[in-house]
Amino acid sequence: MSRPMLLAAALAGAVTMTSPFAYAASDADIQALRAELQAMKQAYEDKIDRLESRIADMEESKAGQSAMGNQSAAPSGPAAAVPSVGDNSMNPSLGVIFNGRYGNYTESESEIAGFAIGHEGERPDEGLRIDETEMNFKASVDDKFLGSATIAFAEHEGETEVEVEEAYVQTTSLPGGVVARAGRFFVPLGYLNELHAHADDFADRPLPNRVFLDRSYGDDGVGISWVLPTDFYSEIGAGGFRGRGFPAEGGDGGDIGAWNAYARTGGDIGDEISWRLGISTLQTRGIDRAGNEDSVLFEGDSDLYALDGRWVWAPGGNNREREVILQGEYFLRDEDGAYEDVDAGTGFVAYDETQSGWYVQGVYKFDPQWRVGARYSALSSADAPAGLAGSALDDDGHNPWTASGMVDWSNSEFSRLRVQYNREELAGEQEDNQLLIQYIMSIGAHGAHPF
Template sequence: MSTRLLQSAAVVAAILSTAAEAAGDSSFNPEISLILDGRYGSFDNDSDYELPGFMLGGEAGRGEEGFHLGHSELVLSANVDNLFYGKMTAAIAEHDGETEVELEEAYIETLGLGHGITAKAGRFFSGLGYLNQQHPHAWDFTDAPLIYRGLFGDQLLDDGVHLSWVAPTPMFVKVGAEITRGERFPAAGASNDGVGASTFFAKVGGDLGESQAWQLGISHWRAEVEGRTSGGHHHHEDEEGGHETPTYSGDSDVTGIDFVWKWAPHGNATERNLKIQGEYFIRNEDGDVVMDDESDAPESTTYDGEQKGGYLQAVYQFMPRWRIGLRYDWLDSDNKGSDEEVLAEAGLDNEGHTPQRFTLMGDYSHSEYSRVRLQFARDESYEDKDNIITLQYIVSLGSHGAHQF
């Protein structure tokens, strides 16, 4: 058994022990839940995964083939007192045969400040877009859309502060802002003395009669990037047989729009319901890309990048417990620089390819605590087209909070 696995097991044991002790104290009774995620994956080809025109990082990738564990989570949450609420999420996953435990969320949030104001501090998923704040077990498909994979490494999270305000109006109106460290992908370097990224977002929504509801959002994220590396790209091999790692430094701006519409007969979603959602993002970057080969004079190029894409999906519950869904997502990029060969080595040449993917899924939920899903994707996101089949189960042991609109 590896040292890393022993350390991971020790961390999980310590968390569970602390949770059990807390639960036994009548003055402090946190909600505890464990999300278990298991999968079987089948691919048509074994080539290295890439998204032409994008430097990949974070959790970006198509997953593993065969039987494997997915993204399991241990969640503890509770009201601290009448002013604060606290939550911690530990993500447990396996990468390259190694079990890893990551502190995914750890934040406090205010309660009852009044005037529609809420503040949050710690590590959290950004309010950017619509899907980003949802945990993977709450997604309607097994994996993230291509645009989330290409821009955020599946999801954008960071350490910092979050402030939002809900207006006292008949129509739902919410605006918010975040100031974060900017050290995690797609930012890097924690520039500006550890205040290297910021996010602004606004959402409006409402009901259309008793059977329909809608929400529209816009958001913007900006970071000063210092040394972002590409963890997901297949690193270029130099003439001496070593590997070069592409590194980006400069400005990064992402602007997005999101929309969701829901229908349920007379507002009763238990029998039938339909949800249509979509998002579109565009990223502009201006800086330099360096192929770091640990030499005194690595290759480099100026970089002026534009990357964009989105997805549109529909999920229909046609009878109690049973759903089907269809998603289409696509990407595009227009990256320029002073040395096109370096851009190509860094994975920033789109190779004349426009990535796209068609995904069909069906799932069965025996209760709100269990779900079994079968998914098929025709993946044309890189040169070697792929047919991907995924069988997944998701179960929740213990209570878990409600999901957003």
Template sequence: MSARTLCVVALALAWSASLPARAQDAELSRIREEIRQLKEAYERRIQGLENRLAEAEVRVAKAGQGAVRTDPAVAQPGTRAGGENAFNPAISLILQGTAARSSQDPAAYQITGFAPSGGEVAPAGRSFSLGESELVLTANIDPYFRGLLIAALTPENEVEVEEASFQTLALGHGLTLKGGRFLSGVGYQNEVHQHFWDFYDAPLAYKAFLGGRLNDDGVQLKWVAPTELFVELGAELGRGRGFRSTEQSRNRAGAWSLFAHVGGDIGASTAWRAGLSHLRVSPRERAFEDADSLGNPVSQSFSGTSKLWIADFVLKWAPGGNATATNFKLQGEYFRRTESGSLMYDDSAQAVPQFGASFTDDYRSRQSGWYLQGVYQFMPRWRFGYRHDRLDFGSVNNRIVASGLGPAAADFPLLMSAHNPTRNTLMLDWSPTEFSRLRLQLASDRSRLGVTDNQALIQYIFSLGAHGAHRF
């Protein structure tokens, strides 16, 4: 304070010293008044500055850490946004689309030798197509639960609920319970969200045996073992939604599955995970359309049990574990399905039927498929990938054909054509950031008997909003 007064006095003296010695009294008093006003103005400004400094000091002291350099760009610890929307869930939006061409019509797509799986398994539509726009909302519900919704806005202007599930946070002992509609934990790729796939479409084995992917309505219980080696065991009970099991109005679960995953690190550079899963459903009158040997539509349906085994593995490598510049991912899965029950063949709905009757007899099949894919990031932003798909027709025992009383094998072109579908796929993608990706994909697809479908597409995937965490 005294220093300031001295300053002002010195200022005043300097000022008055410059005045002519013969200054009038009146002039002197006017000057004194001016100096007083000046002094007051300065004092007010200094007081203001001191107040602001004191406030800043209090803020810092409140932070409980003593002297901190005050900086206008510093966010104080523990400060959080408030307001009504503070508890809004994390929202993100995925935008996707393709431009594609193919030598065969995607609308007539089928995997010959395998019963249709009912999913959306056809290759990308020709020309420009909008993909599914996914809206993802997720947040902790309370200390005990977490919730998630993924709604897909389809290019057909419909809304599909892909996932809507809760998950427990507080069961403890490594247990997690999930309920609602969710991506099943079987296999590897099934739980990976579609916009995070390394190729535009699902492997053939997923298309043939799971309709692209499995997201049933039900519950899942998972347990992580308290070991250094990652060991995860899971069981799911589901409604059996969708085609592979045919949902029915029954007071019990229509599908169940068990899975086990193990995983770990090999040094700092490599991480891996392997698993084995078993699924079982009991479809009743799982109906589909086929054409008989004359090309006329017939309906067939299967009732019985369907058991599916999946063995999966994934291995990720990056030099020193730093995936920023280069990294490599190898992934493969093997599927094996056995179905046994009865098959019904009916062409009586036709105007001029070949048989005009319905046949029902034993049906057994054992079919398998696998894929192996590698994706290499050879420089930041750029990745190159190759995938080989193969399905094995295996053995199909159709007693309707074996009895020789009615339809022959040629009347079951879809089920009885001993065809081993294969597909080779190449992809190159460019990801300017982790929120955007452009992809070129070429495929030579022999899903259909006797024809090769050459496909080419360009795909975009953009993700807006909250930064989602991705699965391994």
């Protein structure tokens, strides 16, 4: 039908436009033009064929005469659903995570020899408690930014606390693998610090995270990360923060109270193994930083360095069925300033020492629903200066350690029950056997987690 007309039009176009060059046209040029014409003709014919077959398909399915039940293939196009324009159509993705537990300890004391720790790093209360209820809101702000807020409700000493765990905006439109972020967020330091507690493989954080980072260090500030254009994964980043909480704390906000920088690399070995290594630092300044329930004060520089590694193996790469995860972090803290143990009446004593801590853990998923894990974590404090002898900073020759074992069961991706046993010897003659039973469940948006 219209095919000859199209052809004629194409020919006419070709003739009018080639005429200025006709004088110089060689045989080769003519050949080339012929070939192009042929290509055009072919393209049009293909297009028409496709349109005809599409019409035929549509007529076929309309008449309901299709031999096979191929309704799903009706070319409906992307606009299958007409978007509703209600007030709620722009709601962010919303998820709520319930994290509750029962804890039983055989030891009443939970001092950590040689360390003064923050409020969140302490051993949680015994008994039944809703540990933390987290609400997360997340959505694109526009074509250049996205926003995410995580609000946690927690009980502490009979009071309900509402904590803004994270509230940040970040760019989605910078080229070259660069992301800039502003607001409150968990500082990229080591591996675990950036995770929300519900994503942990154990019911509690390992010792170094409790002692050096007050469980997890989040702060108000700005950060930038850059995934480098290498064939293997490598990323560097840095940030400046207010210095809002332990291990910074006390800054009046007039200055940058904390700095952070990190470098990470990683890759896949075949389809089955993935690994990641990182090195990072958090440089803070404490001004009247209170630890051990306000009984120990610190003033000075507190610089933390971390090495982290993670190795994941899944047979055939299919981690739905089975998986082994090995993970470890090593921390070194250099503190230069002065400590005062108020309870021991030491007064401020100059302190320039290095402390360290580490943990290693392994988790084995042996069934789509079942996992077992083991973890060991330990701390090493410095020799306390003479003026702090007998204070909380004096470890009395004891290096704190914890050994843990856990089993968890996940009915679906959205629910998990866990039983964990800890043996904690955090100070001399302080032998604590701990039983933790925990549930973690999420409703709402399907969460996504980093590696």
